[in-house]
Amino acid sequence: xxxxxxxxxxxxxxxxxxxxxxxxxxxxxxxxxxxxxxxxxxxxxxxxxxxxxxxxxxxxxxxxxxxxxxxx
Numbered sequence: 044x045x046x047x048x049x050x051x052x053x054x055x056x057x058x059x060x061x062x063x064x065x066x067x068x069x070x071x072x073x074x075x076x077x078x079x080x081x082x083x084x085x086x087x088x089x090x091x092x093x094x095x096x097x098x099x100x101x102x103x104x105x106x107x108x109x110x111x112x113x114x115x
Contacts, residue, residue, distance in 0.1 A: 073111045077104055 088102025
């Protein structure tokens with residue numbers, strides 16, 4: 044993974060073989076803020092995309108429409 048800028052947006056670029064995934068890099072700052080607000084320790088979570096994420100995990104926060112960018 045590396046940071047880059049695409050269309051004026053700071054992104055994280057994840058390349059796996061020929062597949063390239065882009066993620067808004069602000070997620071790192073948003074995650075740090077959420078962890079700080081919750082005391083710096085939150086379970087990661089590991090549900091398949093088709094299954095609901097366990098409540099209270101980083102995964103459930105990332106999928107939630109209540110997070111700063113409105114979910115995944």
